[in-house]
Amino acid sequence: MPKLVDPAARRLEVVDAVFRVVVRDGLAQASLRNVADEAGLNIGSVRHYFAGHQELMLFAMRSMLDRVSHRLARHIEEAPDLATASGAERRAVMDGLLCELLPLDDVRRAEVTVFVEFMTAARTDSALGDLAREAAEGSRGLITRILYRLSARGDLRPGLDPDTEAVRLWGLIDGLCLNSVLHPDLLSPDACVTALRGHLAQITTDSDADGHSTRGR
Amino acid sequence: MPKLVDPAARRLEVVDAVFRVVVRDGLAQASLRNVADEAGLNIGSVRHYFAGHQELMLFAMRSMLDRVSHRLARHIEEAPDLATASGAERRAVMDGLLCELLPLDDVRRAEVTVFVEFMTAARTDSALGDLAREAAEGSRGLITRILYRLSARGDLRPGLDPDTEAVRLWGLIDGLCLNSVLHPDLLSPDACVTALRGHLAQITTDSDADGHSTRGR
DNA sequence: TTCTTTTTATCACGGGCGTGATACATTGGT
């Protein structure tokens, strides 16, 4: 017989409530009382599962980052074997992976919104600082690794430095995310992917490594 | 004989205090009391010059945006006449103008920090919403206009659409700003300009419009 | 001077916050 309440599940319910409050009203409104109301719980219950406000915020931020990581990991697992893929296929994989970071649907839009809120809050909240740094290094590192792989296979346009291209792509993606979340009517999801695709098209070669020309789109 | 206190100057002093608090502790800490303390004033004095907290925040945000606008306007005034400029000169002007938006020194870093704080807050604070939208349209519009001019003079690489390039450049700049402000140790000012220059080099032709080839670097 | 306006300084109120402490209810094992 299953226990009536699964503590881990409860914590996740509370975290989901945190996310909803953050998306709707901003991180500043994510007080214990507001979160408890949003979760349909009593504040006492919330406090039973989290030592205090700070631990809740920390756990929520960590959960958000884990969620993104897992989504990316799943995407990587499902990717075809890069060793046997053609140049076009390799570029498609990269395209799909990076698009996964953009707020293209409601789920990812909410996630990116929460991401932005926590990251900006971490600038002045030392409790979140370590996690923010870790996340930033992770995303930047991932993009850097992708570009190095591209470069190693000759998919990166000659003359381009993978490191500075990583900075550029990192900034572009974060900028698209930010503007899309802050000004959804000025930057539609379609415009986001168009901008990203345009960028990728410019920094990658558009011919197959085997020599087959795949010009145009 | 000058009046002992100039109301307009006082308001600016208070706004400066707001900016210092926002940069140091975040927008959430910019309460009337904290701001008054930072300005070395009594909370009563602050309230004498501002109707309330909301008006202060609105005025501070507007001041910040005006400051950026004026800096850009000054930069444009000092620019050489584009009609008689060579292609390289035109690209240098654009380079300088866009670099003005990046947090390359302490002054601009503080400004961008305040910008990010207010813009993200505006997402859920309806009082700041209009201003934020105006600012976003302004920055995006400026970049769009620049690229259209470039395109008209043939400085933009053939095959590139000024509008989607504007989205891309807009996102890149905002992303560099964001990452530089949130993770200064992961993205130095130098890395910012390198990334931006690399981008501009890729979307512009590197030959003069008069036909002189300046290929290579 | 006297009077009016401007500026500075306090007080008090209601409200939201995190949190410690505590009581009550429910559960699951013995």
Added chain:
DNA sequence: ACCAATGTATCACGCCCGTGATAAAAAGAA
């Protein structure tokens, strides 16, 4: 049945907040 552990629900305290009201001080004009 009993009990210990777990989960729920409140209360109270101190803190900070924005704000209305009001007093006190300073400045400038008559």
